[in-house]
Amino acid sequence: MNPTGLAVALAVAVAVGLIFGVFPWLDLKIAGLFFDPPVGIFAVQAQPWASHSRDAARGLVTLLSAPAFLAIFGKLVLPRRRMLIKGRAAVLLTVALALGPGILANTLLKDHWGRARPIDVTEFGGTDRFTPWWDPRGPCPNNCSFIAGEPSGAFWTLAPAALAPPQWRALAYAGALAFGAAISVLRLAAGAHFFTDTVFAGVFMFLLVWTLHGLIYRWRATRIADQTIEDGLAQAGEAMRATLAALLRRLGGGTSKSP
Numbered sequence: 001m002n003p004t005g006l007a008v009a010l011a012v013a014v015a016v017g018l019i020f021g022v023f024p025w026l027d028l029k030i031a032g033l034f035f036d037p038p039v040g041i042f043a044v045q046a047q048p049w050a051s052h053s054r055d056a057a058r059g060l061v062t063l064l065s066a067p068a069f070l071a072i073f074g075k076l077v078l079p080r081r082r083m084l085i086k087g088r089a090a091v092l093l094t095v096a097l098a099l100g101p102g103i104l105a106n107t108l109l110k111d112h113w114g115r116a117r118p119i120d121v122t123e124f125g126g127t128d129r130f131t132p133w134w135d136p137r138g139p140c141p142n143n144c145s146f147i148a149g150e151p152s153g154a155f156w157t158l159a160p161a162a163l164a165p166p167q168w169r170a171l172a173y174a175g176a177l178a179f180g181a182a183i184s185v186l187r188l189a190a191g192a193h194f195f196t197d198t199v200f201a202g203v204f205m206f207l208l209v210w211t212l213h214g215l216i217y218r219w220r221a222t223r224i225a226d227q228t229i230e231d232g233l234a235q236a237g238e239a240m241r242a243t244l245a246a247l248l249r250r251l252g253g254g255t256s257k258s259p
Contacts, residue, residue, distance in 0.1 A: 001162050001213040005173075005206070013203045017134070020196045024132035027194040028172030031118040034189040040125050042118070050190055054150060057183050061097075061153050064160050068093035072233060079237035087229030088216050089163050092209075096159040100208050105152040106200065114138035115146040119191035133196035147204060148187055148197040155180035155205035162213050177202075 020026055034043045034061055044050040071084035072094060083090060115134040116128035120140070123130060131138040133146060161172035184198035215222045 001210050001218065005066060006210055009203050009206045009210070012199065016199045021132060021134050024130075027133070027196055028118075028121075028123055028130060030195045031124065031141045031188065033190065033192065035118075035124050042124070042189060044186065044189045045191055047118070050186060053186055054183075057150065057154055057179075060179075061156060061245045062148055064157060065097050075230065075233040076237040076240060079234035079241070083230055083233070087226040087233070088224065091119075091229060092163070092212055092216050093159050096205075096212055097156055098152075099212075100156055100205050101149060101153040104204060105147050105149045109147050109159050110144050110149055112136065113144055113146045114140045115144050115194075115197075116140045117145040117192055118194060124191060133200065134196070145193055146197050146200070148184065148193040148201040151180055151184040151193070151198045151201040152205055154183035158206055158209045159212075162209060180205075197242070229233060 035041075036043065066084050068090040070230065071090040072086075074081065075083050115131050115133070115135070115138040116126070118124055119139070120126035120128045121130040122128065128139045136146075138144065155176065157176040158173065161176040164172035180202050184193075184201070187198065188195065213229045217223055
C-alpha cells in the first residue's frame with residue numbers, strides 16, 4: 001500500500017474513464033468478443049463450470065474473511081480471551097468487505113446506477129438501451145451492471161494481501177489482482193458486466209483498501225494499536241454480557257411473580 005500503487009490505480013481510472021467515456025462503444029466491442037450471434041448467447045452463459053467457478057470464488061473470499069469475523073465475534077462473546085487474529089487485521093478485513101462489496105458495490109451503486117447488463121441490451125438480443133459507464137440514467141431498476149459485484153469481492157483480496165509478510169507481499173498483491181482479473185473475465189464472458197464495470201470495481205476496491213490501511217496502520221494521526229482494539233471489543237463484550245444478564249434477571253423476576 002505505497003504511493004506507487006495509488007498512482008497506478010488513479011492512472012488506470014483516469015485512462016479507462018476518459019477513453020471509454022469518449023468512445024463508449026468500446027464496451028460493446030469487448031462484450032461482443034464473448035457473444036455468439038448465431039446462437040444468441042454469451043460464451044459461458046448457463047455453463048455449469050462457470051457457476052461452479054463463481055461458487056468457488058465466493059468460497060475463497062469467505063474462507064479468507066472468516067477468521068476476522070470470528071475473531072471479532074469471539075472477543076465480544078468471550079471478552080477475556082485473546083483474539084484469534086490481531087485486532088487491526090480483523091478490523092481491516094471486515095470493514096473493507098462490508099464497505100466495498102457490501103455497501104459500495106451491491107447497495108449504493110448496483111441498485112442506483114441504472115446501467116443495463118450486456119445480456120439485457122438490444123445489441124445482444126435484449127430489450128434495454130446501452131448506456132456508457134458514467135451515465136446512471138439507464139433503464140435497469142436494481143442489481144444493475146455498474147459496478148461489478150463479484151469482481152469487487154475478488155479484488156477485496158487486496159486487503160489480506162496488504163497484511164502479508166513483507167517478503168511475500170508483492171506476490172500476494174499479484175495473486176489478488178490475478179484473482180480479481182480472472183473473475184472479471186468470467187463475468188464478461190457470461191454477459192453479466194461490461195469491461196468498465198470490472199475495471200472500476202478493481203479501482204474502487206484498491207482505493208478503499210489503500211485508505212483503510214492508511215487509517216489503521218500508516219497514518220500517525222489515525223493509526224491505532226492492536227491492544228486498543230482488543231480492549232475496546234472487550235469492553236463492548238462486557239457491556240453486552242451485563243445487559244443480557246440484567247435482561248434475564250428482569251425476565252426471571254417477572255416470571256417468578258406471576259401466579
